[in-house]
Amino acid sequence: MALEVIMPKAGIDMTEGEIVKWNKQVGEFVKQGEILLEIMTDKTNMELEAEEDGYVLAILRQAGETVAVTEVIGYLGEQGEAVPTAGSAPASEAPIAAEAASPVAAKKEDGYDVVVIGGGPAGYVAAIKASQLGGKVALVEKSELGGTCLNRGCIPTKAYLHNAEIIEGISHAASRGIMIENPKFTVDMEKVLAMKGKVVKTLVGGVGALLKSHGIDVFKGVGKITKDKNVMVDGAKELVTDKIILAGGSKVSKINVPGMDSKLVMTSDDILEMKEVPKTMAVIGGGVVGVELGQAFATFGTKVTIVEMMDRIVPSMDAEVSNALRTALEKKGITIMTSTKLQEVVEADGKLVVKLEGKQDLVVDKALLSIGRVPDLEALGEVEFELERGRIKVDEFMETSVKGIYAPGDINGTKMLAHAAFRMGEVAAENALKGNHHVAKLDLTPAAIYTLPEVAACGLTEEEARKTHDVSVGKFSFTANGRAIASDENYGFVKVIADKKYGEILGVHIIGPAAAELINEASSIMEMEITVEEMLKTIHGHPTYSEVMYEAFADVSGLAVHALKKN
Numbered sequence: 001m002a003l004e005v006i007m008p009k010a011g012i013d014m015t016e017g018e019i020v021k022w023n024k025q026v027g028e029f030v031k032q033g034e035i036l037l038e039i040m041t042d043k044t045n046m047e048l049e050a051e052e053d054g055y056v057l058a059i060l061r062q063a064g065e066t067v068a069v070t071e072v073i074g075y076l077g078e079q080g081e082a083v084p085t086a087g088s089a090p091a092s093e094a095p096i097a098a099e100a101a102s103p104v105a106a107k108k109e110d111g112y113d114v115v116v117i118g119g120g121p122a123g124y125v126a127a128i129k130a131s132q133l134g135g136k137v138a139l140v141e142k143s144e145l146g147g148t149c150l151n152r153g154c155i156p157t158k159a160y161l162h163n164a165e166i167i168e169g170i171s172h173a174a175s176r177g178i179m180i181e182n183p184k185f186t187v188d189m190e191k192v193l194a195m196k197g198k199v200v201k202t203l204v205g206g207v208g209a210l211l212k213s214h215g216i217d218v219f220k221g222v223g224k225i226t227k228d229k230n231v232m233v234d235g236a237k238e239l240v241t242d243k244i245i246l247a248g249g250s251k252v253s254k255i256n257v258p259g260m261d262s263k264l265v266m267t268s269d270d271i272l273e274m275k276e277v278p279k280t281m282a283v284i285g286g287g288v289v290g291v292e293l294g295q296a297f298a299t300f301g302t303k304v305t306i307v308e309m310m311d312r313i314v315p316s317m318d319a320e321v322s323n324a325l326r327t328a329l330e331k332k333g334i335t336i337m338t339s340t341k342l343q344e345v346v347e348a349d350g351k352l353v354v355k356l357e358g359k360q361d362l363v364v365d366k367a368l369l370s371i372g373r374v375p376d377l378e379a380l381g382e383v384e385f386e387l388e389r390g391r392i393k394v395d396e397f398m399e400t401s402v403k404g405i406y407a408p409g410d411i412n413g414t415k416m417l418a419h420a421a422f423r424m425g426e427v428a429a430e431n432a433l434k435g436n437h438h439v440a441k442l443d444l445t446p447a448a449i450y451t452l453p454e455v456a457a458c459g460l461t462e463e464e465a466r467k468t469h470d471v472s473v474g475k476f477s478f479t480a481n482g483r484a485i486a487s488d489e490n491y492g493f494v495k496v497i498a499d500k501k502y503g504e505i506l507g508v509h510i511i512g513p514a515a516a517e518l519i520n521e522a523s524s525i526m527e528m529e530i531t532v533e534e535m536l537k538t539i540h541g542h543p544t545y546s547e548v549m550y551e552a553f554a555d556v557s558g559l560a561v562h563a564l565k566k567n
Contacts (some may be wrong), residue, residue, distance in 0.1 A: 001078035002057055002084060005036065008048065009069040010231030018066045019073065024056050025434055030076065037073075039514050045242050050076060058083045063437070111240035115231045116247060116433050117223040117379045121418040122409025123247030124207050125455070126425035127240020130245070131214040133433040137240050140223030140231060145207040148373075148410075149418040151200055152269045157292050159196045161439075161450050163187070164299035168452060172488055186397045187300045189275045196272065198333040205526050224381030229404060232381065243404050246380075246392070247425060250373040250410035264352045264536040266368045268293065282354045284342055286313035288449050290370035291329065295561055296450050298334050305335040305362055307354070312338055314449060316508040320460040320495065325455055325511055332452075371427060375411045397436040398428040408440075420445045446523040448516035453492050456519035459507035459526055462497050470500045474532075474556030476548050476563065478512040483543040485520045489513035494552035496532075503531035507554075514545045521549060534557045 020038040030050045037083050039046050054076035057175040075083050112135075112442045116127040119141030127139045160356060173180055211218055221234035225246070232237040252267040254260065256309055256502050266274065268289050279302065283294040286308030288331045295450050298304040306313065306329075312322045313329075313336060326336055341357040344369065354362040386393045386401035391413030398406045408424030415424075420442055427440040449455040465471050474496040484490040492512025498505050508522035541549045554560040 002075040002081055003052060003054060004072045005048075005074040005076060005220065007039065007067045007073055008046075016066050016068050016534045017046075019061055019063050021063050022059060022074075022437075026056050026059055027438075029053075029055050038172065041307070042230075052076065055081075057081060062527075066402075085257055112136050112217075113241070114138075114239040114243045114245060114429070115140065115223070115239045116245040117144040117220070117225075118147065118247035118249055118409070118411075119207070119211075119232060120247060120249045120409060120421065121149055122249070122411075122421035122428070123147065123245070124211060124425075125422045126245045126247060126406075126408060126429040127216050128210060128214050129429035129431055131216055133429065135429075135433050137214075137216045138219060138231075138241070138495065139211060140219045140221060140233055140239070142220075142222045142378075144204055145211070146200075146204045146219075149285045149421075150203050150207070153202060153289075153411060154273055154418055156196045156200060157289070157296070157554050159199050160192070160296040161292060161452070163192065163195075164296045165452060166489050167299050176488065179221050187277050189462035193273070193275065223379050225379060225383045227264070227382040229402070243392055243406070245425070245428050245432060246400070246405055246407045246411060247409045247421075247428075248376045248379045248411045248483060251376045252369070252417060253374045255342075255369070255371055257342055257344055259347070260369065261347055261369075262352065263345050264347060264365070265345060265369055267369055271297075278394060280364040280366075282307060282362050282364045282367040282492075284334065284354075284367055284369050286310070286338070286372040287316075287370060287372060288314060289372075290368065291325070291449060292453055293368060293370065294334060295312045295329060295332065298329075298332060300535055303333075303335075305337065305364070307342060307362075308336070308338045309341055310338065314455070316447075317455060317457055318495065318507070319463060319552050321455055321457070321509045321511045324447070324449065324454075324492060328453055328511075329451070338425050352495045364402070371506070373410065373416060374414055377411070377557075384486050396439045397431045398440060399431065400435060408507070415442045415445050417445060417447060441527075444523050444526050446519040449504075450516060451491070452556070453512050454510075454515035456510045456515035457508070458519050458523045459505065460497060461507060461509070462495070465497045465506045471506065472498050472500045472556045474498070474552045474554065474560070476547070476551035476555050478548055480551075481543075481545065483545050484513055486543070487513065495549045495550045496556050498532050498556045503533050503556075505532065505535075506531070508549075510549075512545070512548070518546055518549055521546065 014447045016410055017039040020040050022037045023035050025246045030036055032052050033049050036050045038185045039050050049497045057075040057077045059074045061067050067073055114130045114135050114137050116123045116139045119139055127137050131139045219233045223231045223233050230241055236567035272504050277300045281302050281304050283290045283306045294304045294306050313326055314322050343355040343357050346353040350365050352364050370504050383402055392400055392407040392411050394407050398408045400407050406428035409427040424440050427438045430438040446458040447548045477493045478484040478490045497507040503527045510518055535553045540546045
């Protein structure tokens with residue numbers, strides 16, 4: 001006989017509970033002691049374990065519903081066993097029958113359960129997740145596996161920046177008692193390219209191995225969606241599928257300025273194939289890519305000028321952090337021009353003349369166009385989607401306006417970060433295979449800039465937070481941190497923005513050593529809704545950079561131990 005699953009009475013005063021999430025769906029097997037669902041009361045969150053082995057025969061109450069204690073919310077039993085018709089659920093709310101069990105009971109013989117278009121962070125992760133969920137999966141990629149991040153973005157740029165870090169280390173060696181007889185250096189770009197290529201090849205091969213190990217069919221070519229909602233590869237081979245995950249990624253953004261088609265103007269794709277270190281270079285756009293590549297080449301020996309239209313570089317970051325980064329880059333010899341508008345670019349005598357509105361022309365050997373990226377919509381094919389400013393519009397489940405087609409990653413323009421794409425890809429796969437139950441929470445996605453010093457952020461900037469909250473701000477400098485001083489990396493600070501009344505953490509911003517690593521702690525703290533007071537009960541190792549994070553949280557309440565007392 002089917003076993004009733006009821007809303008438990010988890011306390012003498014408990015009268016009802018809210019279902020947060022079912023961990024198992026109708027048709028899925030659950031072992032005794034395995035977590036079946038999560039509930040929430042006014043006092044606590046609880047996980048309900050299965051009382052015996054069995055299949056989920058029916059779910060009578062869904063996530064988000066509030067249910068009286070002892071009410072029947074589902075049934076467990078033998079596969080195919082009938083569900084009792086009587087029970088606590090209102091007749092108008094018939095249980096989800098076992099026939100509506102998990103959409104993927106076994107891999108399809110003909111066609112695919114899911115075809116993924118794009119092998120970047122969103123696409124390959126979605127493909128693997130869909131396979132893990134039991135689906136027969138194909139992936140179509142027009143270029144190299146790994147997408148922009150791996151081949152032409154995050155990874156190659158970090159390889160260049162590590163070279164810059166080595167060069168900076170050499171420049172600091174003598175002051176640390178390391179005497180190098182001839183500290184002069186040159187950069188062999190042929191070898192730099194070979195190093196970068198080796199790194200990329202290793203990681204691309206790793207992605208390929210992962211896909212192969214999960215039994216995913218990989219097709220090389222341009223995938224486009226047909227009017228029947230299948231996928232055509234290079235206009236020749238049609239992949240029949242139930243669902244599509246469109247993860248086409250993004251491409252370099254262009255601007256309509258005369259002269260930008262010059263061969264001396266490079267995109268972020270082009271510069272990573274350049275076989276020389278130019279003597280002079282203008283970086284058009286002071287965003288993340290501009291400052292990272294600008295600093296890399298400045299360290300290699302190029303005289304770099306960054307031109308930014310906004311009033312500060314990396315304008316999406318907290319203003320105080322942005323200003324501190326500018327100071328650091330200018331000390332390294334980079335010229336930064338903000339509130340500066342580009343008029344046109346002209347070639348003259350083998351040089352590039354960059355004409356600026358109201359300012360003196362720049363004459364350089366090369367220019368890097370780094371004004372961001374835009375969604376790559378090549379795969380749309382014969383299906384019409386709802387777009388929003390050139391981006392595919394998706395709902396919280398990553399589903400597009402066309403049912404059965406999901407669009408995670410850069411193509412939807414929500415959070416154009418590889419790690420956000422990973423999560424969106426997982427969510428898209430889960431929903432494509434199991435129905436729309438999973439939501440991608442992206443508001444606490446950490447972001448980082450891998451300059452020297454690094455910059456990282458999570459949550460609201462101080463300017464944003466003050467618009468809606470009464471805030472307290474804590475800040476602590478790396479200049480007072482033992483690990484930073486010993487490592488000659490004591491520039492920068494951690495800044496914490498908290499709600500004054502409740503101690504809720506609204507934002508954390510870092511400039512300094514290991515910022516890209518430290519920000520993950522902040523993201524976890526905020527996701528778990530840990531308050532300033534609770535954070536101060538933790539212990540951070542010594543000597544570590546992370547102590548600065550702890551002290552910044554303490555400073556929110558004026559309790560930083562290693563800060564001079566304020567009068």
